[in-house]
Amino acid sequence: MIKxxxxxxxxxYLNLERDINKIEKDAEYLHIDVMDGDFVPSISYGPxxxxxxxKVSDLILDVHMMVRNPERYVDEFADNGADLIGVHVEAxxxxxxxxxxxKNKGIKAEVVINPGTPVESIKPVLYMVDxxxxxxxxxxxxxxxxLPETVKKIKQLNDLKKSEGYSFDIEIDGGVNNETVxxxxxxxxxxxxxxxxxxxxxxxSSKVQAIKDATK
Ligand SMILES: O=C(CO)[C@@H](O)[C@H](O)COP(=O)(O)O
Ligand SMILES: [Co+2]
Numbered sequence: 001m002i003k004x005x006x007x008x009x010x011x012x013y014l015n016l017e018r019d020i021n022k023i024e025k026d027a028e029y030l031h032i033d034v035m036d037g038d039f040v041p042s043i044s045y046g047p048x049x050x051x052x053x054x055k056v057s058d059l060i061l062d063v064h065m066m067v068r069n070p071e072r073y074v075d076e077f078a079d080n081g082a083d084l085i086g087v088h089v090e091a092x093x094x095x096x097x098x099x100x101x102x103k104n105k106g107i108k109a110e111v112v113i114n115p116g117t118p119v120e121s122i123k124p125v126l127y128m129v130d131x132x133x134x135x136x137x138x139x140x141x142x143x144x145x146x147l148p149e150t151v152k153k154i155k156q157l158n159d160l161k162k163s164e165g166y167s168f169d170i171e172i173d174g175g176v177n178n179e180t181v182x183x184x185x186x187x188x189x190x191x192x193x194x195x196x197x198x199x200x201x202x203x204x205s206s207k208v209q210a211i212k213d214a215t216k
Pocket of ligand 2: 031032064173193
């Protein structure tokens with residue numbers, strides 16, 4: 001069964017604690033999209049949000065940094081309570097250093113690839129990551145449609161796990177619901193981020209369960 005990471009991008013900002021409480025018992029992760037208005041068009045949460053969220057949730061805080069040169073902010077997000085930080089290979093010429101910085105903080109390190117980025121571009125750092133995030137939409141916005149052509153990259157990563165003996169999780173992010181999750185899970189995805197599908201419903205925990213049920 002897949003693990004689920006509800007994305008607070010689609011939660012109610014003014015009632016965030018209430019919305020987190022609604023999924024706290026059913027989900028494993030809480031996904032926090034950090035956007036800088038440069039690497040992606042939108043602007044969202046800074047480290048202060050992570051600090052406040054840490055106080056009200058025991059879920060694994062999964063910080064997805066859509067930020068150019070993310071190594072500028074890694075330490076601050078880690079110090080504020082992130083359990084896992086993801087950095088895009090497209091966002092820095094120093095992906096190895098950025099991942100090293102995350103590991104040095106004693107938390108989990110994730111490398112992220114956009115839909116247009118091949119798996120080959122992250123092969124040199126796969127030995128050092130705890131998780132790979134395969135974007136299943138172009139980053140920047142919630143509520144987009146799942147891109148099925150990204151599934152072959154999940155399969156490619158899963159094959160690499162087997163042939164090289166890696167144990168990283170494979171996370172998917174964008175357009176995930178109880179239907180789209182199926183092919184990704186069968187290809188090897190182990191963690192599913194879902195924003196609008198979960199939080200646009202009156203009963204978000206039922207949507208978390210629906211994603212899990214689809215992968216039983
Ligand atoms: O990183 C992103 C978007 O850039 C995501 O984490 C979204 O928050 C997912 O939203 P849905 O596609 O599930 O609505
Ligand atoms: Co995300």
